[in-house]
Amino acid sequence: MRIAIAGGGLGGLTLALILRKHGMDPVAYEREADRSARSQGGSLDLHPESGQRALAEAGLADRFRSTARPEGEEHRVLDPAGRTLVHHRPPPGSFDGRPEIDRRLLRDLLLDSLPDGTVAWGHRLVAVTPRPAGGFRLAFDGGGHADCDVLVGADGARSVVRSLLTDAPLFPVATLAELTISDADRRHPELAELVGPGNLWCVGAGRILAAQRLGDGSIRVGVTLPADAPADAPADGRRVDTKRALLDVFDGWNPGLTALIEAGDGPPTPRTIEAMPTGTRWTHRPGVTLLGDAAHLMPPVGEGANQAMLDAAELGEEIARNPDDPDAAIRAYEEAMFARILPIAEMSARVQSMMLSPTAADDLVRFFAPRPA
Template sequence: MNTSSESHERDGGNATDGWKARDGGNATDTGGRGSPRIAVVGGGIGGLVVAGMLHRHGIAATVYERDRALDARGHGGTLDLHPGSGQRALAELGLTEAFRAEARPEGENLRILDPAGRTLGHHAPEPGSGTRPEIDRGVLRKLLLTRVPETAMSWGRRLTGVEELPSGGHRLAFADGGLADCDLLIGADGGRSRVRPLLTDARPAHLSAYLQLTITDADRRSPGTAAFVGPGSLMALGDNRNLGAQRSGDGTIRVSVTVRTDAGWLDRQRFADLTWEETVARLHGLFADWDPGLTGLIDACDAGSLVGRNIEALPVGTRWPSRPDVTLLGDAAHLMPPVGEGANQAMLDGVLLARAIAGSGDDLGAAVAAYESEMFDRAASIGAESARLESMGLAPDAAERMAAFFG
């Protein structure tokens, strides 16, 4: 497989069969029939990849994104993009050089500590030898948006309902009262997908509770903490509890707390009703027997910055009978524990689905079936490994096991 952006420009950038967008984006096929109306629900990383790839192949698609703008809310931390998935997608979109200009190879630096503050593992590739550089999520989405025409982005469109049309395809209803019809519906709308129920009754299962806090302008405002975290990230692992920190390219350090507990734990904490001092004290209570150098990460965080959510995953091996008018990608298809694969697999999904559509002539059913066949097997294998890592990371001997894994 050649993943260079140059070879894609020559060989894969323009579709040679199937539907081609002409005359300002109005697609027609060689028989004069109208092009398929493709709707991508969700303008996250996977949705932007599939839309960008389709347009690169001359096939029109519209992305319906619930946020009103790219920066309507925070994007989260950084991602390590893998050569065979995330980086492959960027290469096929002609974004390799832009990615290299924005990526942070030093972000691969990772330290693993135990609750006593001892460093048990340190992954620090020599300069130029790393294969999985980090990039901020927001920066990555901005890069991907350069491959999706502005006219193909429909912002502020929160999906509220889907109706199957008698003639085939679906009618989408949005919170603003708008409607849109499509021949192929691509659900790229995350772990709580509204599109998924059209295909399967599978639902995400609770794994743990996750809290994120931030230290803005860390090098200036908290230089000791910034030096302790280093250029990349650290993970302190103990029985059913993790404390982590990750540096972003904007100078922010994101501190995370993961607790193996039941689905109602976050609600019972009532963090929104606590003062910041009470919040910090409660978090310290979770790590009362941990090294103060580690728990000092909590003290350095910005007041009021805590955001909590439950971590969930779909059953490993989730599948459904293929349909020609709807499919899923990314977390909507195979929500996994957040151990580094989710975004990468979503990006690869987008590439492979778009390629299947571009190479299928006018047979959407064949394209969807071919894409799903490969995706199901790949997601089952990677999902099983992700589940194993997630379980390992919250085990009684998590620090020792993770240090051995990364060593």
């Protein structure tokens, strides 16, 4: 059985590793030229019931613990004046919660556990064609081709494989601009102390200024605005490609907070955050399925990578249990995934809306308030 995985991100690599653990030989086709072709983004909090569970099933629990940062789970929520509204401190050295790990390190952990040849670098998928005898032919940028019996789309928000199963649209949910502050402890010690070892969220009416400590000592700064920012915001709220425009957005905020923008190494990198309609599902089609953002793109509130890795673990285990009938394995995976993802996607949409609401500060205080057992 020739299994092709479109995409070499966290979900696709987790699936490849679990399938190899069960004696199969999948190939993950990745558009990037190599593992260092681009930045892998910020840090992730891996949840015990999803991301950590997937790593355990892949046999990487101990290696994850040796790399992750439990102190990175610390987070604070501030108002525009710089007052602390919420401050969560995890127990020192505890992995019972949601320890942080840099995306780059997590991806390297998965790649280093796979033999050479499992990932076919520099293969950007441009088309998929069903084959008359079953399976699919994959066409890559530059003219290359490959055939497979089973195809898994782990190719992210702009998935090529998704069109085989659903025409669900993508819609904008926010505008994001990101900056990086390198070597923060030496160059900007006051900002390093402000952010601490984990995450900092500064929330006001319809805007968020966030910062996150990475394992290499840098700080990743993100500005989030509503997708439908009002017309009186700078350039319709969407021109967030200069520091000056971002500082105008946060005019009147505590200068100690907006210093995070000024300290960025270069100009901000803007992008639109999109999501798929909550409850998206498709009719089963033999030999093909989706996982992660290709299957259920959600607002980025901490579930995306975790659910992608859990998708991979559950799909891999289903195929391993029923290798002679992959369609039955895919069908079982899809039904379980649809049921699991629906409440998570609904929650993610609510949290995204709450964080950009006029009452975000009060809402977040209530959200993080301790609940009765």
